[in-house]
């Protein structure tokens with residue numbers, strides 16, 4: 311592809327609030343207010359300059375169309391897609407096709423979690439062919455990991471190394487839920503209580519409150535703004551149907567995201583080995599191993615070896631989930647999906663906290679979803695448009 | 699009810715203290731009715747002869763309206779399993795075993811395995827169906843064969 315239209319779109323500002331298990335005195339609307347004001351201030355834009363939005367919240371169930379009135383009632387493009395990367399693809403497509411020029415995407419969640427006795431409400435499927443058997447998100451992903459471990463001999467220690475690496479990143483990020491809570495070792499992961507085999511507690515994502523957002527615009531406008539621009543250079547989505555409604559059969563869902571990644575790499579004229587930062591979705595440690603295989607960084611079954619020896623650490627060849635990810639930074643509503651894009655921007659624009667800044671970060675890959683969820687979306691970024 | 703913000707009402711305590719029962723639809727009722735009669739039913743396509751589960755309105759393999767309900771042997775193998783220590787809700791007595799069963803007829807389903815210890819289970823092991831009463835419903839579970 312000689313000319314990839316995605317490269318005419320750039321991210322020019324991102325913002326995260328503090329992330330925490332509970333943000334006392336906050337609700338998801340107060341957090342959105344902080345995000346919107348901060349994004350406008352950072353980008354030196356006025357609300358009138360934003361001619362498209364996709365703003366939503368989890369607890370209030372604020373829909374983008376309702377959110378329009380929060381920025382004044384002027385005519386604007388309005389997004390519908392609620393999931394991070396997919397929402398950015400939708401907005402970028404609107405910009406490429408001339409429907410809008412500058413779009414703000416933001417989401418938040420605060421003020422939920424009333425039933426600590428049960429798994430978090432959204433992780434419980436209501437589908438009759440999974441609910442009756444006591445399945446929930448972690449168990450669905452565990453069924454994928456167990457099959458991989460049986461086929462390829464993937465050891466639990468490899469999962470633990472992934473979890474330890476990502477959780478230790480979160481220790482260094484001031485906005486992370488687990489900031490300053492200490493570095494985590496693989497031994498600690500393996501010693502934590504079992505949730506559903508093979509996942510120990512520290513292999514699993516946390517639950518959080520928080521908000522975040524970003525502004526994307528045309529590459530041309532980005533240059534005029536003198537903002538730090540990070541370009542979208544490729545993207546794709548793979549969906550296999552509704553999550554948690556049927557058995558996650560490894561032979562059918564283990565590769566999910568492969569088609570999307572192939573298309574994204576082709577658009578970007580990049581290969582897996584060209585990626586400097588891997589902001590892979592990490593609901594459970596095993597998913598990092600899976601994605602390296604599915605996206606072609608290594609062969610099927612080689613993921614456990616691939617992630618070893620510090621290769622996925624900040625100073626490694628392919629650093630993953632550099633802000634601490636869903637295991638340590640935050641896991642709030644659908645925000646955590648957007649946060650994969652936000653951290654990719656922060657890495658490529660040199661805005662990460664010092665211990666987490668990847669040196670020579672010129673390209674990044676962000677992903678959402680996973681095997682157990684039957685979908686995977688990917689997006690590639692570069693700090694310069696790749697032209698040919 | 700306000701359109702601004704969803705209801706903050708929590709699920710009733712009852713929802714957490716009672717094991718979930720299926721809520722059959724027109725599409726799925728034959729499967730659950732079969733369980734009550736001690737039969738494991740799945741859809742089979744009379745055009746391409748593939749099995750279809752969970753139930754679909756038409757065959758997703760050959761896109762024809764040729765699905766009929768067929769009784770299966772209830773025998774299969776463990777495709778994957780997980781021992782669950784944190785239950786879906788407090789109604790589930792932990793630990794319990796959730797699994798994907800690969801049925802001999804070539805279709806897959808999620809279920810529970812009833813076994814004295816998880817240590818006696820392995821992937822690809824043979825299992826057979828057993829039906830467990832739950833409230834008004836009957837749930838298909840599996841035991842080592």
Ligand SMILES: [Zn+2]
Nearest residue numbers: 743746757760
């Ligand atoms: Zn057919």
